[in-house]
Amino acid sequence: MVHKPVNIEAILPHRLPMLMISSVLSRDESAIHCQTIIDEHNPFLDGDILPGFVCLELVAQASGIFLGMGDSENEGVKAADSGAIVSVKNMIVKPKEIIEGMVMDVQSYFLGGNQSAAMFSGTVLLDGCAVFETKVTVALFDEGVL
Numbered sequence: 001m002v003h004k005p006v007n008i009e010a011i012l013p014h015r016l017p018m019l020m021i022s023s024v025l026s027r028d029e030s031a032i033h034c035q036t037i038i039d040e041h042n043p044f045l046d047g048d049i050l051p052g053f054v055c056l057e058l059v060a061q062a063s064g065i066f067l068g069m070g071d072s073e074n075e076g077v078k079a080a081d082s083g084a085i086v087s088v089k090n091m092i093v094k095p096k097e098i099i100e101g102m103v104m105d106v107q108s109y110f111l112g113g114n115q116s117a118a119m120f121s122g123t124v125l126l127d128g129c130a131v132f133e134t135k136v137t138v139a140l141f142d143e144g145v146l
Contacts, residue, residue: 011068032066052093055132059122062108086137
C-alpha cells in the first residue's frame, strides 16, 4: 500500500509530455493502481480525443513504476535509463470517447518476472468501466544494454 506520494520521475525515464501517469494510488507485492488525467499536453490527443490504443502506454508506464518501486516502495529507487514494451497479448480496446480532462484509473497486476523484465495483466478504467485490457511484458534497462 502506498501511503506517501511517489516521485514517478525518479522511477521512469519518461518526461512530459510522454509521462502520462499522474499519480500512484496504491501498490502491493502483486499490483499497482495508478491514475492519469488526460491533459492538453498529451502528445496523442487528436483534437480533444485520445485514441484507445494509447492505453497500452498507460499500462506499460504503470507496470514500469511497479518494477521500479521494487520492494521498498520508492526508497532509494534509481530510474532506469530506458524501458520498452517487449510483448503484447490479448489486447482489447473497447470503443469509448476519451477526451481531455478525463480521469482514468490504470491497474496493473504482476504475473511473473523480475525487476528487469516482467509480465503484467493491465486494465484501464473510465468511470469504473474497463475501456482497455491487455497482457504486456515490459523491460527496464540501462542505456547501452541493447
